[in-house]
Every structure is written in C-alpha cells, then in structure tokens.
Amino acid sequence: MLKLALRTLPLFAVIVGFAMALGAYMNYSGVRSAYLDLIASRMHMVLDDVAANVESAVSVGIPPAEQTTLPALLTRLVEADPLIRSISVVAPDGEVLFGSGSEADRTATPDADSFEVGRTVTNDFGAPVVDLHVRYDRQAPTEKIDAFATAVLADAIPAGLLAALAGSLAALLILRRLHGRAARTVNHGIVDTIDIANREVEKLGEGVAPERAS
C-alpha cells in the first residue's frame, strides 16, 4: 500500500513543483516589479522637479542655456539621493547644457550597471526646449532583488518538498480508506448486498432442491 501511495510522489512532485515554481515566481516578480516601479517613479519625481524649474524660467523668457541656477539644483538633487548617478539637461541638438555627476555618467550611453529615465520639456507652443535624463544605479537594487529572490526560493523549495510529501501521505490515506472498504467487502467483514442476495437466491433454491431429489 505504501509502495502504491509512493507512486503518486513523482506526479505530486512534478505538479506541486510546477505550481510552487509558478506561485513563488509570481510572488517574487510581483514584488520585484513593484520595487523597481517605486524607484523609477522616484526618479520621475526628480525629473519633474527639474522640469518645473526649467519651465518656469522659460516661461519668463530665460533660455535653458542661461538658467544659471540649474547646476546647483542638479547637484543638490544628486547629493540628496544616493541612487542617482547623474542628471543631464540636454539641448534638442544633443549638446549637454548642464549636468551633475561624473562626465562619463552624463555622456556615455547607459551601461549594464545603470538605468535611465528621461523626459522632454516643451515650451508653450509644444516645441522641445530640453531633454532631461536621470541615470541611476542598477547594481544596488539588483543586489537587493537577488537577495529577496534567494529568500523566496529558500521558503519555496522546502515548502514544495513538504507539499509533495504531504500530497503523497494524503494519497496513502485515501488509498488506505478505499483498501479498507474493499478488504471488508471481500473478506466478509460485513454483511453486504451480496450476502443478502445470496441468501435470497439460496432460499429460492431450497424450494427447488427437494423437488429435484424426489
């Protein structure tokens, strides 16, 4: 019987494994995307701050290249957030007008170690005035997410193994119950319909036998 129940183990292992993998991945990826979205929305907030400054200056006729208060603002914003590597204010022709952070961070295309968000500031006529870019660190968030993934995995693997074993145990109990009922029936452990029918057939047969004998 135990052998029979254990035969469910491979199936339970595969099905539970798939369900657990999917469930754990859904948990992980739900948190991961929420975490990355939070960081990205924070960076957009920074972009919006810079954009508000540029827009208000442009609205009173100061061209972006002459907005001398911008470098101090950019430096302040970069210093305030350890994740930000650089903020760049780029003219429509591609010239970097102002920037905070290292030269390399401002000019090079984003590498594998950084994320970038950007937006275009337009004037009242809808024409682009400047492009704003915030480049921020990828490594630190990735390390945190990896640690989180490892923790979820550390929960999911033993839980999955336990589920497969518990499933097989449940199968054992279900099969034992069926086996018990079947064994009682075939071993005459209870009076069942077969016995009752048998008695009735025998009773009808009793009337026939003496006649046959005579």
Added chain:
Amino acid sequence: MNSIRIHLSFALVLVLVAVLAFVSFRTADRAEGLIVPEIGQKAETAGRSVASLVDRALDVGIPLDRLVGIEAYLENVVEHNAGLSYVAIRGATDSVLYSAGEATSLAGARVPLASPAGEGAYVDIDLDPAYASNIVYKLWIDLAIVMVVTALVALELVYISFGVGVYGAIEGMELRLQSLRRGDLSEHTPVETGSVFGELARRFDERLAMVTARFRSLLETARTRGDAALEAALARLKDRYHLGEVFGASAVTVVAIRAPLFVFMLAEELTRPFLPIYIQRLASPIAGLSPEVVISLPMVVFLAIVAMAQPILGTVTERAGRRRSLMTGAALGAAGYVATAFAYDLIGLTLARAVTAVGFAFVFVAAQGFVIDSTDTRQRARGMAVFVGAILVAGMCGPPIGGILADRIGMPATFVLAGLFAAASLVLAALSLPRAAKVRKHVPSIHWRDFALTLGSVRLSALFFLCALPAKVILVAVCFFLVPLHVEALGNDQATIGRMLMIYPLAMVVLVPMFASFAGKVERRTALVTGGGLLAGAGGLLMLFGADNIYVIAVMLLVLGVGQALSITPQSALVGEFGAHLNGRVSESSLYGIFRLVERVGNALGPMIAGALLGLYGFSTTVVLIGICVALGAVVFGLTVGLRSGPEHNADDTADTAAEGNIA
C-alpha cells in the same frame, strides 16, 4: 467522475493552499523589508519636491498661510504616488496648514522648508503601512487560479503515477464498491490483477460470480421445469439486484490518451490570451489590407490548415499508427511553438503557426482515432467523454495560466513553455500509449456526391450555414481574436484576458451536459438551436451598452457560452434527424463529416471576418454586427425548418459536440 480522482485532487488543493499561503505570507513579510525603505526614500523625494515648490512661492513673497491651490496639489501627490498615505505642510508650531490623505502611524519623511519666510515649517509625509503586504495579497487571485488549475491538471494526470493497469484496478475496485452500495450486483469488466487493488477486485468478482452462477443455474432450472412462480421470483430478484447483468463496459485503455492529449491542448490554450497581441506586435503593413486583417492572417492560416488536414489525416494516422502520429504531431507542435517564439516578422510567424497547425491536426486526429480503436460501440460514448474532457479542461486551464505567464515571463518565453508542454505530450504519448495497438478502420470517406445530396437538403443547408458555421465564426472571432485585442487596448494585462477567456469554456463544461440531457427530452430541438443562436447573437448586442467595461465584456462571453451550450447538442442531433430524410443515400458518418468540415470552415473564417470588420468599424460595431448575423441566421433557420416540418429522428452526439464547442 469517480471519487478517487476527486479525493486526490482535493487533497492536492488543500496541500497547495496551505503551502502557497505560507510562501505568500513569508513573501509579504520579506517584501516589507525591501519595499518600506524604498517608499521612505520616495517620501523623502516627494517631500523635497513639495518643499521646493512651497519655497519658490515663499521666495516671491506669498505668505505661507495664503498659498492657493496647494491642497489640490498635495492630493495629487498622494494619489499619484503609491505607498504614500498622507502629505501635510506644518507650521513652526506643528499645526497643520495644508494636508491631503489620511495620517498613519508609519512616518515617512519630514523635510524642512529652506526659505527664510518658512522658518520652522516643514513637509510631513506618512506612509501606507499595508502597501508592501498588499502587493503580495493582490497576487492571490492569480494564485487561486494556479491552485485550481493545478488540481485540474492533477485530475487529468493522476493515473500516470499508478500506470494504466494499476489505476484501472483502483478505479475498478471503487466502481464495484459504489455499485454494491447502490445494491447493483451487475458483473464488472475484469481488471489487471497484478496489484493489491487488482487482487481485491478479483476476489470481489469471485464472490459476485458465485451468487450470479447460482442465480443463473436456478433460472435455468426454473425454465427447464416450466416453474413460472420460481421464474417470476427470480425475475424480481434480478430487477432488484441486476443479477446476471453486465455492468456498462468501461474502456480502461482509452484513458491512456488523456494525458498526452490534455498536455498538448494545454500548450495551445496557453497562447490564447495573447496570440493576437503577439501577432499585432510583429505584423507589418501589407498593401491593400487593413492592419486588422493582417493580424488575422496567421490565425486564419492555422485554422484553415487544421480544417483541411483533419479529413486527410484520418487515413494517414490509420496507416502510420496512432501513437507514432500523435508523437509526430507533438514534435511538430513543439517545433512550431518554439519557432513562433523566435519569429521576427509576419511571414516567419505565419510559417511557424502553420507547422503548429499541422502538429495540432495530427494530435487531434490521432487521439480521436485512438479512442475509436480502443473502444467498441458500447464503450464509444465513454471513450469520447475522455477525449472531450481532456480538451475542455485544457480549454479552461490554459488561458488563465497562459495570461499569467505572458505577464510575468513575456510572450516569447510563454511560447517556448508551450513548446515544452508539446514536447512533454510527446514523452507522455511514448510512455503511455501502447506500441502495437489495434487500428480500427473508421475513417468516413466523403464523396462529392455526398456533398451534393447533403447540401441539396434545404433543412441541412440551413442548419449548416445559418447555425453551425455562424456559431464557429462568432466563437473564434469574438473569443479568440477580438476580445484579447480589445481588452489589452483597454489597458488590461494578459492575466485579465486569460481570466476572461476562461468564462466561455467554463460555461461549456458546466452547461453542455445539463442542456444535453434537457435536449434529449425535448421534441423541438429546432427551437433550442434557434434559441441558442439568438441568445449567443444577442450577447454581442451587449457591446452597445459598455464595450469599454471589462465586466460587460465578461457578461457577453458568458451569454455567448450559454447560447452555444444551449444549441450545440441539439444542433448535432438535428444533423442525424434531418439526414434521415436522405433515405440512406448518404451515410451518417459522411453526414457528420460534412457537418464538422463546415464548422471548421467557420473557425477559419472567424478571424478573417473579425479582422475585416474591425478595420472598418471598430470593436463594438464588429461584435454587434457578428451578433446580429448569428441571431438572424438562427431566426431564418427556425423559419426555414418550421416551414418544412417532418418526422424526427434521434441522434446522440453529445460528447463530440461538446468538444467541437471548444475547439477552434
């Protein structure tokens, strides 16, 4: 359905609920450690942003207590920044000057104003303490679907663990106990005796055989002697206990097809929620065709190949063997799905889908052939129920899981996963299907003459072209083409589309058996077909009232499912009924062959019609137009048949029709 499978699946669900709940709670705990500091950072940034704005106002001389519009601005900050619960500007004495949202016990940030005019004042931000946990708890709908699907998958695959023989013995023993409990002493088909349950079943059968033998012997004696009283007494015993009868033969070997068929169909169903969207993203303009028609092309090619290949493949799989054919189909399917994942243009995608279609047709025909080979006429209905069950359950499980997967791992990766499922189907076929199974020649050969005679019947033509064909057009056009594209355009994710596509097969699974038994008792099947068509078509009209509301779309899918479930069984029965008037000039198998062919043509036409109309009129008008055509077709059919009434003829094709109801 037998209780052993239900019990095992229920046990599995219980275990999974416990374990997934544990993992979810732990994840929620851990998520707080990751998310809360990040929200704190965001609160700091938001606080600085608000402070900077207020500073600018103060610097131009506006007093702190006379800032206009600041509360609306703060409300906007709370509303658009998930995780922030409360933002306030407090004066030097901590008094709240302006605020938005609800204060909580979880402090987020406190940013002082820099302007001298605001000395001592600061921006105060509180965080939403349940934010991190809610991220995890929002996943519970998807997790619940995973658990239900897991249970259904377990239900389909449970026999694989035991092997066909041992599982047959377990089910056989359970069947014996169930019939004993009902007082039914009919004899059962013997089961494999190599296992503990096989041995118990054998001993049970021996007990039963002794009583049955004694009963038969007495009956023989009574007849020989002309003892009417004894014969009558034995007849009463037989009526009460079914002594001497043989229990409806079960087709044990046919269950072997269930796992490979289910897993293969699951592969196709996984792609349902996002296939049109995937095509849309790869499609490039073709001169003279609207973008919507272009999107429909790979789907049309797939369904046209399936429609055309099925009549041909019957003979091919007969000659090559069902097992080998199914494995070939699974291999082609696997290759097709993986190729679809890596397709980078419309031509590549269409070719990949064409390969998948050939594989699909091979698997479908080989599986159907295997059922026919493994059953005699008494077992055929049960055998077909196994076949149909696998397809319907796959249709219910695939879309929601496919949608979740597409959201999480992307559409190409989900196609690769579908390829792995198809490959798993190949392995399961290799393991579970017998190598040297007998092949029963059954393929109906349809001649051109059969077409002429069948379509010459006004009632049959009306049934085929006004009911069966439109039913397939609306199913494929609405469920598999228009709804995924539209629901995605409304800004919903693939998981939502998958959940919506679950509605139709769910309605079919629940309602087809219910309506089928009702249809069997009703004389007027024509009325049911007409009513079902009207209802399905009327469902489309719901789009006049809320095409941009996914709940209205869900109701439309439900109404469509109810309408189709209502008409599908009587529709199939009417084929035999109307065909009887051809006086045997066309065989019943040819008649049904033509009927299925017309349905498959409807499948192929569905995306083409939907694509053409969508380009011209948009989603809601397209669905309404298709709905009106389906409803009108049903009415014209009803009138046509009403004017040409004749004697009725029974036909029972429920199982097959239920499958056809879900197969596109």
